[in-house]
Amino acid sequence: MMVEGVAVNAVTSMGYSKTLGDLDLTECMVALVQETRKVQGGNLASLAATLAAPAVTLNAMFTQLVYLASKMTVGDQIDRFTRLALKAQGQCRATVETLALIKNPPTTLFARQANIASGPQQVNNGGLPPAPSPTPSHAGTLESEPIRILETHGERLDYGTPNTTGRGDQAMAALAARHRPAHR
Numbered sequence: 001m002m003v004e005g006v007a008v009n010a011v012t013s014m015g016y017s018k019t020l021g022d023l024d025l026t027e028c029m030v031a032l033v034q035e036t037r038k039v040q041g042g043n044l045a046s047l048a049a050t051l052a053a054p055a056v057t058l059n060a061m062f063t064q065l066v067y068l069a070s071k072m073t074v075g076d077q078i079d080r081f082t083r084l085a086l087k088a089q090g091q092c093r094a095t096v097e098t099l100a101l102i103k104n105p106p107t108t109l110f111a112r113q114a115n116i117a118s119g120p121q122q123v124n125n126g127g128l129p130p131a132p133s134p135t136p137s138h139a140g141t142l143e144s145e146p147i148r149i150l151e152t153h154g155e156r157l158d159y160g161t162p163n164t165t166g167r168g169d170q171a172m173a174a175l176a177a178r179h180r181p182a183h184r
Helices: 006-015 025-040 045-071 075-103
Strands: none
Touching: 006 025, 025 045, 045 075
């Protein structure tokens, strides 16, 4: 009962519901188990109602606190009431947003990758390469799958071989001894 959390939540709910009078722990447990089973079955109507009521209450708190702040003349009181009003408004917004997510869940449940870069970035969405085949017990050659990163739409993007280094481009040659500084 403790691990499931239903009993603990029933006791806690009873403690915070004293304005309703004395509640029976067994009845609270039965009601919480029924609600939990509904949610496990996919019926979120009672949770939506549970969120809708506080959203309305938080909006009423915001309205009342802003009204009271507008009647204040002391700067510290104006600041305190305005801050409380804005907190209530923020909580109302968060509650409505959560309610909207319950009613209209997002279509993407998880992201396949996060593209975070401060400069140029290359993203290869081709998936993971195939797992290497196990080494054969007899001597032989293993063939690997060709690399397709440089290919798109059946055409190879890399044309020709890279330039060779050496004395081919004299304009880029190292400085001669006469052009170097005297002291390094």
